[in-house]
Amino acid sequence: AQTVTQSQPEMSVQEAETVTLSCTYDTSESDYYLFWYKQPPSRQMILVIRQEAYKQQNATENRFSVNFQKAAKSFSLKISDSQLGDAAMYFCAYRYNQGGKLIFGQGTELSVKP
Amino acid sequence: GAVVSQHPSWVICKSGTSVKIECRSLDFQATTMFWYRQFPKQSLMLMATSNEGSKATYEQGVEKDKFLINHASLTLSTLTVTSAHPEDSSFYICSAAERETILTDTQYFGPGTRLTVL
Numbered sequence: 001a002q003t004v005t006q007s008q009p010e011m012s013v014q015e016a017e018t019v020t021l022s023c024t025y026d027t028s029e030s031d032y033y034l035f036w037y038k039q040p041p042s043r044q045m046i047l048v049i050r051q052e053a054y055k056q057q058n059a060t061e062n063r064f065s066v067n068f069q070k071a072a073k074s075f076s077l078k079i080s081d082s083q084l085g086d087a088a089m090y091f092c093a094y095r096y097n098q099g100g101k102l103i104f105g106q107g108t109e110l111s112v113k114p
Numbered sequence: 115g116a117v118v119s120q121h122p123s124w125v126i127c128k129s130g131t132s133v134k135i136e137c138r139s140l141d142f143q144a145t146t147m148f149w150y151r152q153f154p155k156q157s158l159m160l161m162a163t164s165n166e167g168s169k170a171t172y173e174q175g176v177e178k179d180k181f182l183i184n185h186a187s188l189t190l191s192t193l194t195v196t197s198a199h200p201e202d203s204s205f206y207i208c209s210a211a212e213r214e215t216i217l218t219d220t221q222y223f224g225p226g227t228r229l230t231v232l
Binding site: 031035042043044045047050100101102103104105106107110 | 146148152153156158159160163170205207209211212220221225226
């Protein structure tokens with residue numbers, strides 16, 4: 001069965017600094033999607049970034065980028081120039097190519113210090 | 115982007131009563147909707163997948179007779195918690211996807227419903 005593991009329950013970063021959130025997953029599939037979602041205190045899930053497994057190039061969205069290591073089954077999120085509004089719970093997720101089910105990691109709570 | 119709404123956003127009910135939560139896709143046709151449950155400080159756990167016009171597929175361990183899911187139209191799915199008990203208190207989140215893009219596109223999440231059973 002596919003699993004997603006986030007080994008950092010909590011992380012902290014100074015405003016304007018860079019932080020990296022870790023995520024590993026386990027799958028026997030070769031074609032899948034990986035996502036990072038942000039859940040602020042409002043609890044609305046917000047898509048931060050996504051990566052198609054067949055693409056070697058790491059996805060980037062403004063201050064957010066990923067380091068996708070397919071062989072190592074690793075998918076970390078780097079947040080550059082951290083802002084106070086980045087404080088939230090971050091979830092890594094894996095999606096089957098069949099059926100669209102999302103499997104979430106345990107989450108990492110990120111705090112940003114002014 | 116596509117918008118998914120949930121109603122109500124917060125509901126308090128007495129033990130033994132049933133509660134219905136609605137999930138609507140406002141500007142697209144959602145052929146598939148997903149229902150998640152989230153306890154405080156925990157991750158989202160998929161409860162079931164519902165496809166328009168067919169029976170929902172429940173995840174292992176989820177009681178289908180307790181959590182009734184109906185996906186009667188392309189824009190509406192409902193989750194009914196029957197005979198609710200305090201242990202059913204949780205945050206319930208739905209997400210929706212279009213048939214054509216379910217394997218390639220993003221799922222859109224609703225804002226969630228907080229259920230408190232007294």
